[in-house]
Amino acid sequence: MxxxxxxxxxxxxxxxxxxxxxxxxxxxxxxxxxxxxxxxxxxxxxxxxxxxxxxxxxxxxxxxxxxxxxxxxxxxxxxxxxxxxxxxxxxxxxxxxxxxxxxxxxxxxxxxxxFDQGIVDLPRTDPAGLGRILDALGIAGPALADGDRPVVASPGTPRLLVPVASTAVLLSLRPDFGRLADECRRHGYLGCFVYRMSPERDTADARMFAPAIGVDEDIVNANSSGCLAAHLHATHGRGTIDVLQGHAAGRPCLVHATATTTAEGISTRVGGTALIRSPADAP
Missing domain, CATH: 3.10.310.10 (Diaminopimelate Epimerase; Chain A, domain 1)
Structure with missing residues (x-):
């Protein structure tokens, strides 16, 4: 195969x-x-x-x-x-x-x-099922970041963006994947993109949990990085973000994303660098 x-x-x-x-x-x-x-x-x-x-x-x-x-x-x-x-x-x-x-x-x-991610939809309503999802993620109220809030973002498939207060909180997460999968399926979410904004401008650390589609933790999720860029553009006027991922898997990853306002809504572009493995390096 x-x-x-x-x-x-x-x-x-x-x-x-x-x-x-x-x-x-x-x-x-x-x-x-x-x-x-x-x-x-x-x-x-x-x-x-x-x-x-x-x-x-x-x-x-x-x-x-x-x-x-x-x-x-x-x-x-x-x-x-x-x-x-x-x-x-x-x-x-x-x-x-x-x-x-x-x-x-x-x-x-x-x-x-x-690549051109297109328009990212950012509904203004509170995310459905938020309390149960935060509980499945293992995130208590004080662990959420000040000055930000969980939101739904969709470049075609909705997912939940969840800001946390520190990198320590981010790295300590051990979700209940069975419960998280059930809740995400119930509310139509691809998964949960949990992030911590760096004190340095335009940089974030993040982890993506998507057990509803069979990926308990995604090493990197570039589309969600674009969604984060759109959210930050809408709420803080930021135009670019570099998102570091892959910490928990021991595989550092970097995604670049830019967001601009258009007549249709907030549009994003997403980028990253790839390496083609030689046959000797393949599993």
Missing amino acids: TVGVTIVDACIHQGRGGSPTAVLLDDDRLDDDARRAVVRAAGTSHAAFVIPATDAVRFFTSNAELTNCGHGTIAAQAFLLHSRGTAVHHGRQRSGARTFDTTAVRRDDGIEVW
């Missing part, structure tokens, strides 16, 4: 870490059960199935298809640039119901990829 699979470390930080992502050319003889089996066989949290003829990319975890995946997009576009053997490519990607712009550039430390 791993024949033809390339492992791409997406969103590396200072030349190492990143989220291992399986990338391969799609085969229309595969059904979705087989695609999910590829993820399990590759030993990664996600896989990107690329169809170059139509610029389409499909994303799977071991138990679900995703309408989009930020770090999977970074991995897929790095894979395509590497396959072409070129230094730069400006393209378009079709995933789910969207077609969006992508840019991939070969750098000394890897392949830098940016």
